[in-house]
Amino acid sequence: MQAEASGFRFYFWGPQFYVAIRNGGMPTPLMERIMHKTELNYGDVYLVPKKTIVDSRKECDTSVQFGPRRFDMPLYASNMKSVVDAETCEYFARRGWFYTMHRFNVDTVSFVADMQQKGLFASISIGVNDDTLQQLAALKAAGLTPEYNARYC
Numbered sequence: 737m738q739a740e741a742s743g744f745r746f747y748f749w750g751p752q753f754y755v756a757i758r759n760g761g762m763p764t765p766l767m768e769r770i771m772h773k774t775e776l777n778y779g780d781v782y783l784v785p786k787k788t789i790v791d792s793r794k795e796c797d798t799s800v801q802f803g804p805r806r807f808d809m810p811l812y813a814s815n816m817k818s819v820v821d822a823e824t825c826e827y828f829a830r831r832g833w834f835y836t837m838h839r840f841n842v843d844t845v846s847f848v849a850d851m852q853q854k855g856l857f858a859s860i861s862i863g864v865n866d867d868t869l870q871q872l873a874a875l876k877a878a879g880l881t882p883e884y885n886a887r888y889c
Contacts, residue, residue, distance in 0.1 A: 829856040859884035
């Protein structure tokens with residue numbers, strides 16, 4: 737689908753994605769790849785400065801509603817032991833950023849209790865093995881329910 741406006745031709749490939757080229761131009765190989773849903777890499781995507789419909793970045797809201805909470809940033813730190821720990825999870829939660837605590841060598845009961853005692857949400861990873869069943873039983877016995885959990889197989 738295409739449309740024309742203010743000296744540009746817009747090619748639409750979905751409800752929120754379009755490429756604009758000057759009228760008279762033809763779709764580039766990049767656009768052809770997009771039209772055929774070929775994988776893109778970082779070298780294929782460019783941000784064009786000063787081509788915006790807003791006057792100020794302050795007008796933009798990048799927050800996302802996830803369950804009962806609204807998170808300020810739509811970014812997610814990987815729930816890997818080398819990326820997050822209890823300290824980084826608390827840092828993220830205090831700033832309104834979503835996180836998930838990894839599931840390796842973590843006292844899940846203490847982590848959830850500590851986060852909730854501080855008035856913060858608890859988000860944990862769970863697996864599908866016996867260790868996970870033991871962690872969930874321990875949480876239940878302690879009367880704790882994390883607000884978010886991510887299941888990994």
